[in-house]
Amino acid sequence: MTRIESGSESPAFLKNAWYVAAWDNEIGHALTAVTLLNESIVMYRDSAGKAVALENACPHRKLPLSMGRLKGDDVECGYHGLTFNPQGACTRAPGGQRIPKAACVHSYPVEERYGLIWIWMGEAAKADPSKIMNVDHWGDPAWGLNRGDAMTVEANYLYITDNLLDPSHVAWVHQTSFGNAACADSVPDMTAADNGVIVSRWMRDTEPAPFYQPFLKFQGNCDRKQHYEVRYPSHAIIKAIFVPAGTGGDDKPLHKDVFLMDSYNFLTPITENLTRYYWFQMRNFAPNDRAVSAAFATSVRTAFEEDKTILQAVHRGMNNKKSGNIDLKIDKGPLHFRKRLAQMIAAE
Amino acid sequence: MNLTVTFKRSGRTVAWTEAESLLAFAEHNGVDAPFSCGAGVCGTCAAALLAGDVTYVEDPLYLPDPGVVLLCCTTPKTSVVLDL
Ligand code: FES
Ligand code: FES
Ligand SMILES: [Fe+2]
Numbered sequence: 461m462t463r464i465e466s467g468s469e470s471p472a473f474l475k476n477a478w479y480v481a482a483w484d485n486e487i488g489h490a491l492t493a494v495t496l497l498n499e500s501i502v503m504y505r506d507s508a509g510k511a512v513a514l515e516n517a518c519p520h521r522k523l524p525l526s527m528g529r530l531k532g533d534d535v536e537c538g539y540h541g542l543t544f545n546p547q548g549a550c551t552r553a554p555g556g557q558r559i560p561k562a563a564c565v566h567s568y569p570v571e572e573r574y575g576l577i578w579i580w581m582g583e584a585a586k587a588d589p590s591k592i593m594n595v596d597h598w599g600d601p602a603w604g605l606n607r608g609d610a611m612t613v614e615a616n617y618l619y620i621t622d623n624l625l626d627p628s629h630v631a632w633v634h635q636t637s638f639g640n641a642a643c644a645d646s647v648p649d650m651t652a653a654d655n656g657v658i659v660s661r662w663m664r665d666t667e668p669a670p671f672y673q674p675f676l677k678f679q680g681n682c683d684r685k686q687h688y689e690v691r692y693p694s695h696a697i698i699k700a701i702f703v704p705a706g707t708g709g710d711d712k713p714l715h716k717d718v719f720l721m722d723s724y725n726f727l728t729p730i731t732e733n734l735t736r737y738y739w740f741q742m743r744n745f746a747p748n749d750r751a752v753s754a755a756f757a758t759s760v761r762t763a764f765e766e767d768k769t770i771l772q773a774v775h776r777g778m779n780n781k782k783s784g785n786i787d788l789k790i791d792k793g794p795l796h797f798r799k800r801l802a803q804m805i806a807a808e
Numbered sequence: 809m810n811l812t813v814t815f816k817r818s819g820r821t822v823a824w825t826e827a828e829s830l831l832a833f834a835e836h837n838g839v840d841a842p843f844s845c846g847a848g849v850c851g852t853c854a855a856a857l858l859a860g861d862v863t864y865v866e867d868p869l870y871l872p873d874p875g876v877v878l879l880c881c882t883t884p885k886t887s888v889v890l891d892l
Binding site for chain 2: 791
């Protein structure tokens with residue numbers, strides 16, 4: 461039997477996919493170098509404010525174009541002045557020579573959505589903006605948003621997708637925030653869909669976890685659902701549902717006092733060993749309450765730092781094994797995700 | 809239908825009684841079978857099926873090679889002989 465070990469890194473990344481390149485305010489009318497999926501890319505906004513992403517290597521001597529200058533909407537190489545427009549075509553060659561056919565750089569399709577700049581890393585002809593993950597309730601006046609943040613994690617992105625398909629870890633990693641006793645032992649269900657994997661479970665009649673407690677509209681115990689979903693290649697929706705104890709269930713309508721929080725987590729591999737992690741949260745209450753957004757932003761950041769510490773150490777541990785490692789029942793969702801993604805990568 | 813499970817290496821044949829899997833059944837009968845995930849994920853419980861046929865009661869992540877079964881995800885379809 462051929463297995464993908466949880467420790468072995470995927471041979472590559474899925475190229476034909478949308479990834480988050482940056483928050484929209486991170487890119488302005490200035491050359492900014494970023495590395496995504498091991499590719500060096502130069503980003504900027506043109507004079508109309510449209511984001512541009514070009515291969516960051518001049519076709520002459522491969523000087524990074526990010527070391528050159530913006531000339532209007534074009535980029536001029538800092539060595540001999542080859543100049544490229546936002547489509548990657550050369551508009552000027554030095555010494556009055558004719559522009560060679562091969563003087564062009566790859567221009568990556570870019571879209572802005574949800575305050576993020578998305579980039580298509582595969583064949584440009586296949587880029588379809590309607591494939592960018594949909595965010596439910598975006599712009600709905602009844603829902604609040606905390607715009608979130610980003611962090612760089614020194615770990616392969618698949619250790620993070622493992623984590624985002626593993627609701628059990630909150631019992632140990634987030635004891636003081638998201639976790640409650642019930643998180644440790646109830647067994648989740650796994651659903652394999654075409655676009656990703658879902659691991660979810662209802663926990664009945666439990667004490668609300670400390671992080672959520674102050675925001676609940678009801679007293680006493682709750683039924684709590686954890687919905688952990690990761691879509692290919694590496695975008696997660698983590699939904700938290702709290703309803704008064706006895707009223708929860710997939711077959712029941714949501715109680716009027718339901719607490720809903722959808723956490724969106726977008727992972728962009730920088731290299732095999734480094735990942736950029738973007739997130740924001742949507743909630744079904746206090747839409748315009750800045751204090752609530754700020755409280756969430758702080759708590760989420762604290763929790764994600766807890767994950768980061770663990771995942772970086774897991775990455776180091778798995779890359780430096782002195783003895784074998786084992787897989788447990790809770791690894792079913794994560795390993796299914798890895799298997800399917802590896803197949804998709806192999807099929808490219 | 810009365811099915812039997814033969815543990816070849818242990819030299820025992822036992823009548824099958826309802827159990828969640830062949831792995832659980834082996835354990836109930838004091839036959840040592842290695843496992844890790846118990847859920848068709850890791851492949852640790854793979855054992856050679858010397859005779860008979862099994863039903864997969866849980867979908868494993870990877871199907872084992874022909875002639876090998878994952879004890880944690882299967883129950884006997886016919887009487888079986890396991891290399892255990
Ligand atoms: S229990 Fe999972 S790393 Fe130790
Ligand atoms: S014990 Fe892991 S596959 Fe059976
Ligand atoms: Fe976590």
